[in-house]
Amino acid sequence: MADPTPIVLWHGMGDTCCLVFSLGMFKTYLEKQIPGVYVLSLRIGNSAIEDLENGYFMYPNKQVETVCDVLAKDPKLQDGFNAIGFSQGSQFLRAVVQRCGHKVGPVKNLVTIGGQHQGVYGIPHCFALQHETCDYVRKLLNYAAYYSWVQKSLVQATYWHDPLDDATYKKSSEFLADINNERKINQTYVQNLNRLDHFIMVKFENDSIVQPKETEWFGFYAPGQAEEILSLQQSELYKMDRLGLKKMDEDGKLVFLSQPGDHLRFTEEWFTENILKRYLL
Numbered sequence: 257m258a259d260p261t262p263i264v265l266w267h268g269m270g271d272t273c274c275l276v277f278s279l280g281m282f283k284t285y286l287e288k289q290i291p292g293v294y295v296l297s298l299r300i301g302n303s304a305i306e307d308l309e310n311g312y313f314m315y316p317n318k319q320v321e322t323v324c325d326v327l328a329k330d331p332k333l334q335d336g337f338n339a340i341g342f343s344q345g346s347q348f349l350r351a352v353v354q355r356c357g358h359k360v361g362p363v364k365n366l367v368t369i370g371g372q373h374q375g376v377y378g379i380p381h382c383f384a385l386q387h388e389t390c391d392y393v394r395k396l397l398n399y400a401a402y403y404s405w406v407q408k409s410l411v412q413a414t415y416w417h418d419p420l421d422d423a424t425y426k427k428s429s430e431f432l433a434d435i436n437n438e439r440k441i442n443q444t445y446v447q448n449l450n451r452l453d454h455f456i457m458v459k460f461e462n463d464s465i466v467q468p469k470e471t472e473w474f475g476f477y478a479p480g481q482a483e484e485i486l487s488l489q490q491s492e493l494y495k496m497d498r499l500g501l502k503k504m505d506e507d508g509k510l511v512f513l514s515q516p517g518d519h520l521r522f523t524e525e526w527f528t529e530n531i532l533k534r535y536l537l
């Protein structure tokens with residue numbers, strides 16, 4: 257029997273690759289469920305502390321480039337792998353697929369859990385951290401998300417999406433607007449994303465951390481206000497098919513799953529039945 261398909265994990269903000277009570281535990285769970293599987297939990301930096309800090313302060317375009325390199329060089333991933341992103345790790349892994357999918361082993365399924373594909377507007381509970389960094393982050397975002405130096409030095413600014421000022425977002429968001437093909441259309445992004453077998457998005461119905469929660473399914477506020485939400489299918493991005501998502505949807509490659517409960521709350525049983533057995537085996 258062939259070896260199981262390897263799995264690459266990218267953690268969320270305020271988390272690290274390997275702590276036993278978070279992603280380390282998830283890795284162990286995968287290894288138990290899929291005997292012999294190779295699981296790479298990405299660590300951004302040279303230590304757990306650096307990994308945590310880089311989740312706030314290392315420019316995502318740089319993080320994505322680093323990860324592209326790591327994946328391209330890993331001999332165990334050459335025949336392809338599945339990728340699972342948590343929270344902000346979701347959009348970062350999607351960026352990896354789009355920007356260097358042609359340079360790394362084929363990515364079969366991309367699973368994003370509580371990702372912010374259309375960015376965020378507001379950080380209600382500041383990712384559950386009552387912490388100085390958190391206040392600093394919130395203040396910076398309110399005042400200066402699109403200043404170039406903030407884009408370069410604060411990760412969350414790069415997926416800040418102000419629906420009241422869509423033009424500035426498109427012009428100045430150096431990460432998210434770029435990977436969503438809002439600034440220009442990069443055909444490499446379209447082609448690489450379309451090479452996936454499935455793009456699975458998990459949304460948390462009672463998410464108190466990601467605003468709006470519909471961003472987890474690629475929805476967002478309609479431009480010009482911050483109440484009415486447009487689903488992916490109602491958005492210009494989809495209708496004009498700038499990123500190829502309409503085609504992927506028509507081909508049955510987009511999978512929308514939802515879970516009751518708050519950010520990243522799911523059980524092993526649920527994951528096993530709905531994702532592992534369907535897409536990871």
Ligand SMILES: *[C@@H]1O[C@H](CO)[C@@H](O)[C@H](O)[C@H]1NC(C)=O
Nearest residue numbers: 354355356441442443444445
């Ligand atoms: C499109 O994306 C690829 C992969 O990231 C990059 O090499 C290329 O320069 C981009 N093209 C344009 C026109 O931006």
Ligand SMILES: *[C@@H]1O[C@H](CO)[C@@H](O)[C@H](O)[C@H]1NC(C)=O
Nearest residue numbers: 460461462463515516517518
């Ligand atoms: C969770 O969200 C669902 C769907 O939006 C809603 O019907 C339900 O009342 C919410 N539950 C709680 C405890 O807020």
